[in-house]
Amino acid sequence: LPRELLETLRAQLGLPQWWQGASQLEIVAGALLVQRTTWSNAARAVETLRDRALLSVDALAAIESNELATLIRPAGFYRTKATRLKGLARFIASHGGLATLDTLPTDVLRRQLLAQPGVGPETADVILGYAFGRAVFVVDAYARRLFERLDGSQAGLSDGELKERIERGLPDAESLNELHSLIVSHGKRYCRSKPCCDGCPLSDRCQYFALEES
């Protein structure tokens, strides 16, 4: 199913344009800043960091948390995110930089990332998939909503089970990356209610299409 779904989304939506040309560290910072926020708000914070030449591990590890907080304010939860972003930079620095971390196997690196405050399963997988190019599928709110609406056995799976199933059916990093970025970059087009909306791109396969309101 994952391969087929990728083909369907690719045909309907075309190539996603998401995080193109961003540096490794910019992706790491973006993954943290976008938590529970719109990408447009997170992007403002990222651009500010870029303009101030703060998108280096050493600069982020050294900046005062209060100052960092004011700079990333548009991303929301800015005090929390500031201390966590600085902590993440200090973690990277203490391990000799991103290139050194990249020598670790994916499962080990994932555990290391999850041990950092503010890095949960989704953020860890975004970092693994987009900053380190690992073969990982990111289960986020859009993916969860989409798979809930596809008929078949996916309904009721835990995040971990869904992630494993997708990764088993689509083992290469390129495809997993493309599938997830297609899902999120067009996620707002998918219906959120019963019955499914008329414009739903997957209306022919959506479980909730043509349901009566309950």
Added chain:
DNA sequence: CACCAGGGTGGTT
């Protein structure tokens, strides 16, 4: 004005 957005954390039942 109310509700939402690509989460994570710590506490309570």
Added chain:
DNA sequence: AACCACCATGGT
């Protein structure tokens, strides 16, 4: 293990 409140801004 399943809830809950909290963190906070910007858009509709």
